[in-house]
Amino acid sequence: xxxxxxxxxxxxxxxxxxxxxxxxxxxxxxxxxxxxxxxxxxxxxxxxxxxxxxxxxxxxxxxxxxxxxxxxxxxxxxxxxxxxxxxxxxxxxxxxxxxxxxxxxxxxxxxxxxxxxxxxxxxxxxxxxxxxxxxxxxxxxxxxxxxxxxxxxxxxxxxxxxxxxxxxxxxxxxxxxxxxxxxxxxxxxxxxxxxxxxxxxxxxxxxxxxxxxxxxxxxxxxxxxxxxxxxxxxxxxxxxxxxxxxxxxxxxxxxxxxxxxxxxxxxxxxxxxxxxxxxxxxxxxxxxxxxxxxxxxxxxxxxxxxxxxxxxxxxxxxxxxxxxxxxxxxxxxxxxxxxxxxxxxxxxxxxxxxxxxxxxxxxxxxxxxxxxxxxxxxxxxxxxxxxxxxxxxxxxxxxxxxxxxxxxxxxxxxxxxxxxxxxxxxxxxxxxxxxxxxxxxxxxxxxxxxxxxxxxxxxxxxxxxxxxxxxxxxxxxxxxxxxxxxxxxxxxxxxxxxxxxxxxxxxxxxxxxxxxxxxxxx
Numbered sequence: 001x002x003x004x005x006x007x008x009x010x011x012x013x014x015x016x017x018x019x020x021x022x023x024x025x026x027x028x029x030x031x032x033x034x035x036x037x038x039x040x041x042x043x044x045x046x047x048x049x050x051x052x053x054x055x056x057x058x059x060x061x062x063x064x065x066x067x068x069x070x071x072x073x074x075x076x077x078x079x080x081x082x083x084x085x086x087x088x089x090x091x092x093x094x095x096x097x098x099x100x101x102x103x104x105x106x107x108x109x110x111x112x113x114x115x116x117x118x119x120x121x122x123x124x125x126x127x128x129x130x131x132x133x134x135x136x137x138x139x140x141x142x143x144x145x146x147x148x149x150x151x152x153x154x155x156x157x158x159x160x161x162x163x164x165x166x167x168x169x170x171x172x173x174x175x176x177x178x179x180x181x182x183x184x185x186x187x188x189x190x191x192x193x194x195x196x197x198x199x200x201x202x203x204x205x206x207x208x209x210x211x212x213x214x215x216x217x218x219x220x221x222x223x224x225x226x227x228x229x230x231x232x233x234x235x236x237x238x239x240x241x242x243x244x245x246x247x248x249x250x251x252x253x254x255x256x257x258x259x260x261x262x263x264x265x266x267x268x269x270x271x272x273x274x275x276x277x278x279x280x281x282x283x284x285x286x287x288x289x290x291x292x293x294x295x296x297x298x299x300x301x302x303x304x305x306x307x308x309x310x311x312x313x314x315x316x317x318x319x320x321x322x323x324x325x326x327x328x329x330x331x332x333x334x335x336x337x338x339x340x341x342x343x344x345x346x347x348x349x350x351x352x353x354x355x356x357x358x359x360x361x362x363x364x365x366x367x368x369x370x371x372x373x374x375x376x377x378x379x380x381x382x383x384x385x386x387x388x389x390x391x392x393x394x395x396x397x398x399x400x401x402x403x404x405x406x407x408x409x410x411x412x413x414x415x416x417x418x419x420x421x422x423x424x425x426x427x428x429x430x431x432x433x434x435x436x437x438x439x440x441x442x443x444x445x446x447x448x449x450x451x452x453x454x455x456x457x458x459x460x461x462x463x464x465x466x467x468x469x470x471x472x473x474x475x476x477x478x479x480x481x482x483x484x485x486x487x488x489x490x491x492x493x494x495x496x497x498x499x500x501x502x503x504x505x506x507x508x509x510x511x512x513x514x515x516x517x518x519x520x521x522x
Contacts, residue, residue: 144224153210155203158226168195172281179277194278198285199225201258205289206230208254212247228373229289236478237388241312241320248304255290259283297328299377321385328378336371340364390517391477399513400473400494400503401425405434406458412445413453426504428493429462438462439469439491439504463489470495473502484510 144156173191176183183190206223209232213220221233238244262283269276293301303324311320343363403426406415415427427440444461463469468487473494475483484492484507494502 144226150207151210151214153214153220153223155223156225158224160227161199161225164227165192165195165199168198176277179272180274183274190274190278194281197278197282199230201255201282201286202230202289204258205251205255205293206232208250209234209247212250216243216247218247228370237317241308241317244311245305245308248301248308251301252290252293255286255293259286259290262286295331296324297331297374297378298324298381299328299374300331303328303378303381318385318389321381325378325382325385328374328381332371332375332378335374336367339367339370386518390520391481393477393517394480394510394513395476396471396480396494396505397473397476397502399509400505401509403428403501403504405430405436405501406440407432408437408457408459410458411454412448412456412458412461415440415458416445416453426491426506427458427462428501428504429458436465436493436501438464439493441490442506443490463491465493469493471505472497480510481514 144158144161147155147157149155169188169191171191172194173188176187176190180187203223203225206225210220210223213232213234216238218238219235221235224231224233234247238247262279266276266279266283269279294305295302296306297303298307298321306327307317307320307324309320310323311317314320340360340363344360402422402424404415404419404422404424405428406418408429408431419425419427426442428436429438429440430436438459440458440462448456448461466487468483469489469492471480471483471492471494473496488507490507492505492507494505496502
C-alpha cells in the first residue's frame with residue numbers, strides 16, 4: 001500500500017505501480033480479465049438498503065425495496081492496470097444514466113501556440129468545495145398514482161389496481177344480483193364501493209408494517225397498492241429475529257382486528273340489506289387476507305415469521321431465508337394444483353356441477369397467477385438475502401484507484417505521462433494550493449485521439465466536484481451504495497478523515513465488484 005500522503009500526493013488502498021505506460025483512462029486491455037489479486041473482504045450478514053436497491057432491485061420479501069442499485073458507470077472499457085478491481089457486469093435494477101461527456105476540440109493541422117493553455121470552447125474547472133450548491137434531491141420513487149403520505153411515506157396506487165377493482169366490481173356485482181336483485185344496475189356502484197373499501201383494508205394492513213418499521217428505525221421507501229394486494233417497501237432488514245417476527249406479524253394481526261370490527265358492526269345491522277352485505281363481505285375478505293398472509297412461505301408474512309423463527313434457532317438469517325423461501329416455492333406448487341381441485345370438489349362452498357366451463361378456466365388462471373407471484377417472490381427473497389450477505393465486501397478503500405494531481409492547464413498527454421510514472425489510473429484537477437477542483441472523466445479521455453492529447457487541457461475533460469462527489473474512504477457496503485445513488489456520477493473523489501486525497505472511485509469498479517460478490521456462493 002502506498003502510504004505517501006498530502007493533498008498533492010494522494011494515497012490509494014488498492015493500486016500498485018503499473019508495469020506499462022497506458023494512461024489512466026486510455027484502455028487497451030480486455031476488461032473481462034481483472035486482476036486476480038484484488039483484495040476481497042469476508043462476507044457477513046448485513047442489512048440492506050434495494051424496493052430492493054440497486055439495484056431497487058428485488059423487494060424485501062415482497063415488502064422491502066431492493067437497495068442494491070449503484071451509481072452509473074462510464075460505458076468504456078477498464079484501463080489497463082495490474083490492479084483492476086473485481087470484474088462483473090452492471091447489476092440489473094435502478095441504473096442511473098451517466099453524465100454526458102464533452103467532445104474534444106476540432107482537429108487542426110497546426111495547433112495554435114497557446115493551445116495547451118487556452119480553450120475558449122471549454123469551461124475550466126472552478127472551485128472544488130462547491131459548498132454553496134444544495135445537495136441533489138433524490139427523485140420520488142413513483143409507482144403509480146400518489147394518494148398521500150401517511151407517516152411521511154408515499155402511498156401509490158399502481159395501474160394494475162384499476163383492473164382488479166373492475167374485476168371485483170363485476171364479480172361482487174354478480175353476487176349482489178342474487179342476494180339483492182332489487183338493486184338492479186345500482187349493484188355495480190355498491191360493488192365499486194366494496195372494492196375501494198377492501199383495498200382500504202389492505203392499506204391498513206400495509207400501514208401496520210410501515211408503522212412497525214418506522215418504530216424500529218427502518219426507512220420505508222413507499223407503499224404501493226397493486227394487483228393482488230399491497231407492498232410496503234422497507235429499505236433495510238430488521239436487526240434481530242424478534243423484530244423481524246413482529247414486523248411480519250403486525251400486518252395479518254391488523255387484518256384480523258379489522259375482520260373483528262366488521263363482525264361487531266354487523267350485529268345491529270339487518271341481514272340482507274346493502275350495509276349488511278357490505279360488512280359481511282369486508283369481514284370475510286379481511287379474514288382471507290389474514291389467513292393467506294399467515295401461510296408459512298416467503299414472500300408472505302407467514303414466511304417472514306418462519307424465517308425469523310429459523311433465524312432465532314440457527315443464529316443465521318440466511319438459513320431462515322433459505323428455509324422460508326423453499327417452503328414458499330412448495331406453497332406455490334400447492335396453490336397451482338390444489339386451488340382448482342378444491343374449487344372443482346365443491347369444498348369452497350359451491351356445487352361441483354356448477355364449476356364447469358368458463359369458471360374452471362378462471363379458477364386455473366387465478367391459481368397460476370397466485371403461484372407465479374409466490375414462486376417469484378420466494379426467489380427474489382433468496383437473491384436479496386445473498387445481497388445482504390455480500391454487501392460488506394464493497395469497501396471504498398479497496399476499490400479506489402490511485403490518482404495524481406494535475407493543474408487545470410496541464411495538457412492531457414503530460415497528465416497521462418505523470419499517471420503512468422506513478423502507477424495511477426485517475427487524474428484529479430487541483431489549484432495552485434493543491435485543493436481538488438474537479439475529476440477528469442475516463443470516458444472523456446477515451447474520446448480524445450492520441451495525436452490531439454498534447455493540445456487538450458485536462459480541465460476541459462473534467463467534472464466539477466460537488467459535495468456529493470466527495471466520499472469517505474471508510475464507506476462500505478450499504479452506506480457506500482446509498483452515497484453513490486444519492487449523487488449519480490462516473491467518478492468520485494475519495495478522501496481520508498483528515499481531508500487528504502486518497503484517490504478516485506469509479507462507479508464502474510463498484511458495479512463490477514458488486515456483481516462478482518453476488519456471484520460467489522453463500
